[in-house]
Amino acid sequence: MSVVHVIEGRPVEDLIIGATDGTLSEASQASLRTHLDSCSTCAELSSEHARLAQRLATPVESPAAMDESLARVRQAASAKPRLAWARPRSAIALLAGVTAALVVAVLASLAIGESVARLQIPSANWSVSAVSCWVKIGWCYGSKMAASRRRPRRPVES
Amino acid sequence: LSPADDVFKGEVVRDFSEAAFEAFHGETFSGVWTFARRLCRDESEAHDIAQIAYLAVYRYWRDGKLLQPPRRLLFRAAERAAIDVLRARSRRRRLFDALPKDAGTGWVEGNLRDALDTLKPEDAALVMLQAAGGLSYEELAAIRKQSVGAIRSRLFRARAQLRRALYGDR
Numbered sequence: 001m002s003v004v005h006v007i008e009g010r011p012v013e014d015l016i017i018g019a020t021d022g023t024l025s026e027a028s029q030a031s032l033r034t035h036l037d038s039c040s041t042c043a044e045l046s047s048e049h050a051r052l053a054q055r056l057a058t059p060v061e062s063p064a065a066m067d068e069s070l071a072r073v074r075q076a077a078s079a080k081p082r083l084a085w086a087r088p089r090s091a092i093a094l095l096a097g098v099t100a101a102l103v104v105a106v107l108a109s110l111a112i113g114e115s116v117a118r119l120q121i122p123s124a125n126w127s128v129s130a131v132s133c134w135v136k137i138g139w140c141y142g143s144k145m146a147a148s149r150r151r152p153r154r155p156v157e158s
Numbered sequence: 159l160s161p162a163d164d165v166f167k168g169e170v171v172r173d174f175s176e177a178a179f180e181a182f183h184g185e186t187f188s189g190v191w192t193f194a195r196r197l198c199r200d201e202s203e204a205h206d207i208a209q210i211a212y213l214a215v216y217r218y219w220r221d222g223k224l225l226q227p228p229r230r231l232l233f234r235a236a237e238r239a240a241i242d243v244l245r246a247r248s249r250r251r252r253l254f255d256a257l258p259k260d261a262g263t264g265w266v267e268g269n270l271r272d273a274l275d276t277l278k279p280e281d282a283a284l285v286m287l288q289a290a291g292g293l294s295y296e297e298l299a300a301i302r303k304q305s306v307g308a309i310r311s312r313l314f315r316a317r318a319q320l321r322r323a324l325y326g327d328r
Contacts, residue, residue: 017314021288023295048325052317055270056289059188060195066187069205070180073212077220 005042007031012039016046020053171227174219182228183212190236192290197240197274197282199247207243211236233291234301237283244279273323281316288313 005012008031015032018024024032036043172178190211194204214235218224224231274282287293287301295313299306 013318014314017317021295045321048321049317052321052324053289056196056285057292058192059290060192061188062191062195062201065191065201065205065208066184069187069191069208069212070183072205072209073183073216076209076213077216 005035005039007035012042013045013049016042016049019046020049171219171224174222179216179219182215186229186232189291190232193233193236193283193286194240196271196286196290198243203243207236207239210239230297230301233287233293237287237301240283240286241279244282248279269324273320276323277316277319281312281319284309284313285316285320 007015008028012032012035015024015028019029019032036046187208190208191204194207195201198204198207211232215224215228215232218231219228226234274285277285284298284302287298293301295306295310298313299309302309
């Protein structure tokens, strides 16, 4: 079980990390120094944090990696962007979408056929009535358009 | 904009040119590489992170769409990429827990790496951004879009946990 020492209401470890980062105020630094002089546990904690910070910040050198990184970025930046449908994932998604749409269309047509059969409308009559309905709609629309063209324009008011 | 957003404003953004990008790459690569290499298992993963980060800067800068200083965008992109890598590794580990562990020969400083591995991916990335990227609390807050207090608190907690993992409880 670890013991948490506190200075000015703050855990000592927080002050140690702040001091390691150089963000602690002068007054807090002085309080921390006084405490560390008298507490060997916290002094050890402080040296561990200092070592840790040093280890984390030690650069991982690799001159070859630097050259390779620059080359990779330039190569990737100069590569022509592929069209969306030419990318494998997009192509698969497109194919899946088209297949799903086809399946839905087939199922819907089957369902409509079944509903019509349940209504016991002879298929020939049903198709004839559907066609005649569309013809009537077309006739109405067409005649309305023709009437609007025939209508004399009102003279422009001066 | 919060005050934290202004901390990078002092950076001078030159007009894009291949030479300017190369100079920027040279100035920042050590930090990005150390950040990525300490978090990743091998050089290949680290190269992927570096490439994602530098490519983002290159494209935005070249196209004149740089809305933030390049260094900030660079570390932001590197952090996101690293977190993705760490999360994917953690998922793999959960899925294939029964499989034999890899030898881990590619790690830099194995025990430090193991200690970093005990942190959440976001915390490990934050600790390394500060240590390797040399970013201040204010810069980290601007990158994470969080308050300085929240960043400081998270960072302190993560570093205390990291110390315990390395040197033991006291």
